[in-house]
Amino acid sequence: MNNEWTRVTREEMTGSEATRKSLTYWQDVWRRLRQNVMAMTGLIMIITISLLAIFGPMFSDFSYSDQVLAYANIPPRIEVTKITDDHYVYVHNEFRLIEVTADGELIGIPEEIEKNTINRYITYNIGGNEVKFDYSSAMASTGKKGSTATEEVSNKMIDKYEIYVNGSPIDKYNAKEVSNKTYFLGTDNLGRDVWTRVLYGARISLTVGLVASIVNVFIGVLYGGIAGYEGGKVDNIMMRIVDIINSVPLLLIVIMLMVVIEPGLKTIILTIGLVYWVGMARLVRGQVLSLKEQEFVLAARALGVSKGKIIVRHLIPNAIGPIVVSMMMAIPSAIFTESFLSFIGLGVSAPEASWGTLANDALGGIRSYPYQLVVPSIAIALTMFAFNFLGDGLRDALDPRLRK
């Protein structure tokens, strides 16, 4: 008889034992989140944006409300034309000159000697030189009646003017594009620093976004969880309350709130707090309704786990996917709601600005000064990306079913 069995040695027995040390749920979440590159990128971006929002304005030379009207609408990249050896100018899109240094720092508006709007020229005194800025060709180059063909040919600013220094023309094409050293991201329609305003706007927009997500989690998830798990009469009553809140338009709530408290960030936060959890509550209820019939809930109940603990420890973590996705979607939506409310005069009052109002204000000048719209839009887009990446990672990390 063959003995197919061999005796296991002690070494062999201990060697196959799991060596992983015991981790709590949150430690495990953090471990898995750390491994997710995208999520960490998102997290770092959010932290960076938050830090910039908090400390950035302190390091800026300008406040969000400082205006220099003559410096309105100067882009981040400016074309510097050499006038004399040590004098340079920037030709503003509105056909006037601004004195700058060779590397793009704004010095000031040169002294105007004569402004002739009929013959279309302005003469300036720049460092003792008489500089004549002649834009009479600007009109001709866009084409007179019937000769619209030229319009296509030269639409560039630089083809539309001539500069004469002490009577002789200078080579206007000898201009180099440098970045604006005074206003890093340019100025808005009132000559305010766009960079400072975007940083300042981040405070308002992020606050609104965060409040929206926190309210979503705390009120929406718990409310939906309770309604779904309890079911029956409780569920019925709770969900009818949700229906009622949902059926009142947001705008109406804000307007009614305005009667009691004045417009401002407080009103917006309160409004969002009042209505933003509604969608989340419905979503969580739906999830819980299906989850609560599963065996692990039955097991938990059989072991005598309390209702609250079942909801918080068993049901919500299992519904975390949709919750996180919906939460992340609520943030940009709250940012846009804020901008809409500000636009109709129910939000932050000027000159305070949020990203939404910055984008809104820039819309009118989108053709000539697109950077004013691009900057806050990029800020909004980056924030949304960051929250989405982090949201994705969190969903994977929090979901107990994906736990290895």
Next chain:
Amino acid sequence: MKLNKKFMSTMALVLASSMALTACGSNDSSTPSTSAPSTSTPSSDASSNAEASTPVEDNVRRTSDGYKISDTQEFIFNLGADPLTIDPQLNSATDGSHVITNMFEGLIRESGGEVTPGMAKSWDISDDGLTYTFHLRDGIKWSDGQPVVAGDFEYAWKRAVDPATASKYAYIFGSANILNANDIVDGKTDFNELGVVALDDKTLQVTLEMPTEYFLRLTGFPTFMPVREDIVDPDGIWAKKPETAISNGPFMLQSYSMSDNMVLVKNPNYWNADNIELEKITMRMITEASTAYTAFNSNEVYLIDEIPTAEIGNLMATSHEFYIEPYIGTYFLIFDLEDNEVLQDVNVRKALNYAIDRTEITEHVTKGGEIPATSFVGPGFTDANGKDFYSVGNMEHDNYGIPKQADIAAAQAALAEAGYPNGEGFPTLEYMYNTNDGHKAVAEAIQQMWKENLGIDVTLTNQEWAVFQETRNNKTFTGLARHGWIGDYADPNTMLEMFISNSAQNNMGYSSEEFDEQLYLSRVTTGTERMDHLYKAQEILMNDLPLIPIYYYTNPLLVKDEVHQWEITSTGKYYFGNTVMIDLD
């Protein structure tokens, strides 16, 4: 006229003075190179046509200055918001007036700045200047073919002052000094007592309380246009329904779709229909300036007057389709003088006035040089000697002490005198404006100027236009509110009378017996004497400063070259009766 959202405006001073009000809108005279056909392409086309094929030339119709008249006579422009109403007596907004001016015709029609016969072919004025007898044209018809009779005018005018109609413009009959109009508006007399009577179908007699120089021109104003008793309804709904919108002007309503567009077509029954070239006018209702500008650039609309402020500076230098038309109106701020005790101190009002750099605002915020306002009555109003009321008044009184650039020292001194040295202890003021990018920019600029120059904090609040009007009319604002007033006729009275203590337009709670007296005296006097009272009234007003004048309006427009001979009346209304669409290539 209350200025709707229209605000963004530009005008070079030079343009304002060179384009006299009378030269309204003839687009060719303002661009020199186009007024000489020999230099432009159409005429070279013409000569080649003439040599190559003479028969073709015969088929081509040309305008008097040589442009080829287009085969499709459809004109499209942007009206902006959907007008609340286009019932002549109920309308009180600029947009509605544009439509009414083209759909209806009053006793006279203003054309090229001159009073020309409209429905009336002639009129007699009694020696005392109190009785006007209008003789209507023969063969004038409504768009449904019924004759226009003098009774239609009598009905329309009485309807306007009838308290039951609740016309916002009822007061203008009082401004015109028509017999009993003021008493009717005040509710003291029955509206049937109005001094207008149709002697027969062709003769209309109007009796005035006092000789009124601007009365004749006023009969071309929308509120004075005739309506038909058998079709009107109290809410003005008839005027927006093509079946019932029966009009007597060059165009009639073909279709209306809410907040989208309104289509007018040529009225075949109009007495001068043979000389109306346009077959169709489509009025788009694009409320967003940026969208309208895009539509203009893609040839969807041929005329827009709401241009994004950011584009104006560049357009002024580069676009030959950009026009700046004069506009008799003022952009200003009003104080709440009834409840705000701080603002009741004239020194505070002076300080706020002096600390504003109006030149900076017109040059860098509104752009393109509207005229900084130093008085309430702006350019465009003539006095009895034919001189400009604005120039004479400002010259004599040294701009009424209002600096065009900020006078910081004077402002701080005035504030100190009021008991707030360096702005210490000054309460935060609320500045209210209606939601609009342009108003916002002006508000923010002024806010910063006050903060920098006086150390005063201002909070800005904006409200939607309809809500804002309500707030302003009910005087429920607590600090300052923006205001804009466009004259209804080219007489200083149209501006100044809103400051009379019991005027419905007096939203600031300003009440001065001296001012009221001067305006009363101006109503019972004529000529130079009357103007002296108006000058005096403005002086009193500028001493009391119940307002902060900012700038005088202009009307910036973009009009395609293909639109020929468009017109704007002296009160800023479009008239397209003489407009022709031309082919340029």
